[in-house]
Amino acid sequence: MSSAEGMAPLDQAQRREGSAAATPETPVIRLEQLRKSFGDNLVLDGIDLSVAAGEVLVIIGPSGSGKSTLLRCINLLEPADSGRIFLEGEEITRKGADVSAVRQRVGMVFQQFNLFPQLKAIDNLTLAARRIKKMPRAEAEQRALELLRRVGLEEKAGQHPHQLSGGQQQRVAIARALMMEPHVMLFDEVTSALDPELVGEVLIVMRGLARDLGMTMLVVTHEMQFAREVGDRLIFMDGGRIVEQGQPSEVLDRPNEERTRRFLRRTLQLADSLEELTITEQGETV
Ligand SMILES: Nc1ncnc2c1ncn2[C@@H]1O[C@H](COP(=O)(O)OP(=O)(O)OP(=O)(O)O)[C@@H](O)[C@H]1O
Ligand SMILES: [Mg+2]
Numbered sequence: 001m002s003s004a005e006g007m008a009p010l011d012q013a014q015r016r017e018g019s020a021a022a023t024p025e026t027p028v029i030r031l032e033q034l035r036k037s038f039g040d041n042l043v044l045d046g047i048d049l050s051v052a053a054g055e056v057l058v059i060i061g062p063s064g065s066g067k068s069t070l071l072r073c074i075n076l077l078e079p080a081d082s083g084r085i086f087l088e089g090e091e092i093t094r095k096g097a098d099v100s101a102v103r104q105r106v107g108m109v110f111q112q113f114n115l116f117p118q119l120k121a122i123d124n125l126t127l128a129a130r131r132i133k134k135m136p137r138a139e140a141e142q143r144a145l146e147l148l149r150r151v152g153l154e155e156k157a158g159q160h161p162h163q164l165s166g167g168q169q170q171r172v173a174i175a176r177a178l179m180m181e182p183h184v185m186l187f188d189e190v191t192s193a194l195d196p197e198l199v200g201e202v203l204i205v206m207r208g209l210a211r212d213l214g215m216t217m218l219v220v221t222h223e224m225q226f227a228r229e230v231g232d233r234l235i236f237m238d239g240g241r242i243v244e245q246g247q248p249s250e251v252l253d254r255p256n257e258e259r260t261r262r263f264l265r266r267t268l269q270l271a272d273s274l275e276e277l278t279i280t281e282q283g284e285t286v
Pocket of ligand 2: 067068069188
């Protein structure tokens, strides 16, 4: 399904574009003592983190541990209270940072696909490129078709979101995020709302971005197999902190911290026990 035709891997010059200070060794993302509270709820408690060019960082942790807030801060959807965020060496938390330019370089895909229901798949892709980047229609459509081909959906270009399966809609959402030629992609539980049989096709597309394009990615997910196979590094968050990090299979198979062990045990137990559950037509679980 994933055809690399017409899509060259991002070269270092492209990665550095728009950031004179960056060298190949400059982390794509660097967080320095990032803090964020909602009222008296401390959600990010001094996060330090670097993500290298081409690295796939997987983020796991219990509900409420701050995973989504972390991604939203990096994309400037949430203002941090203190600490600094650097994108390719440039501080984006400074006063006067160009938010629109940052969002073009940081693509984000959510659990809910957020496609425009009234627009065809191809128009979902071209809208922002034409409005924000002022890309001519023909050029935008050509690029959109290339990206739809990359996610295996070229033949669905003329369909509206309601005519597509959840997995197909999510693949359109990924292609849409790629339209702006982001230097890093943030994925927030993008397979969590999908029927189990549709999860694989989305994960395959994400694996293709990592392997074929060398995309730098931060991936919040419960898909441990994906974490093992595609992740370069895994961090476990709890209570707004990074509790533990390392090579994915190391952390998953031999966690050092009790909190990580407890979380993984619960996650695996849940997976086992859900296998055994069935829901009757009356909606009861037995
Ligand atoms: N806009 C908001 N206003 C107030 N509180 C918020 C807001 N967004 C998140 N929170 C709170 O911040 C904490 C962390 O939320 P966050 O969504 O980052 O967690 P998460 O790790 O992504 O959880 P989940 O696995 O359930 O998605 C939670 O206690 C949540 O209720
Ligand atoms: Mg979340």
